[in-house]
Amino acid sequence: MDEPQELTHLDEKGRAQMVDVGEKPASRREARAQARVVMKGQVLEKMQAGALRKGDALTIARIAGIQAAKQTAHLVPLCHALALDIVEVEARIDLDNNCVVLQSRAACHGMTGGEMEAIVAVSVAAITIYDMCKALDRSIIIEGIELLEKSGGGSGHYIKK
Numbered sequence: 001m002d003e004p005q006e007l008t009h010l011d012e013k014g015r016a017q018m019v020d021v022g023e024k025p026a027s028r029r030e031a032r033a034q035a036r037v038v039m040k041g042q043v044l045e046k047m048q049a050g051a052l053r054k055g056d057a058l059t060i061a062r063i064a065g066i067q068a069a070k071q072t073a074h075l076v077p078l079c080h081a082l083a084l085d086i087v088e089v090e091a092r093i094d095l096d097n098n099c100v101v102l103q104s105r106a107a108c109h110g111m112t113g114g115e116m117e118a119i120v121a122v123s124v125a126a127i128t129i130y131d132m133c134k135a136l137d138r139s140i141i142i143e144g145i146e147l148l149e150k151s152g153g154g155s156g157h158y159i160k161k
Helices: 041-049 059-069 114-131
Strands: 026-038 083-092 099-110 142-149
Touching: 026 114, 041 083, 041 099, 059 083, 059 099, 059 114, 083 114, 099 114, 114 142
Parallel strands: none
Antiparallel strands: 026 099, 026 142, 083 099
């Protein structure tokens, strides 16, 4: 396992701070994340048939995730505002596991970035699925929000094992 890194969001007195990335070299940075939204099978079947009263949940969740990624610096206090090159969100129904699987990819060319944008994208996409289905199932669970992969920058290439 990798050695733990020093917490860079704390100053010498232990106070929260925004990290100064101005001296870091710019590079292509990319991250992928995933989340799952678990619900009753009959709700997933309605979603798959396009029979939800609120509309096409998967498309709306994808758009919500893309929109959210672009707002990450407004949502997470110490994140830097990034000029994202791309944000993709994919959503698929997994009837075998009674869930919607959401995956995102965020990429930019800069001194930092990608991970938080990808994680925010799947998180908001998952919340959107919940919102669109909550009238049919109040027991929906959002789970497994995780970073799958990150590349670029000084910390190297990470792939979840």
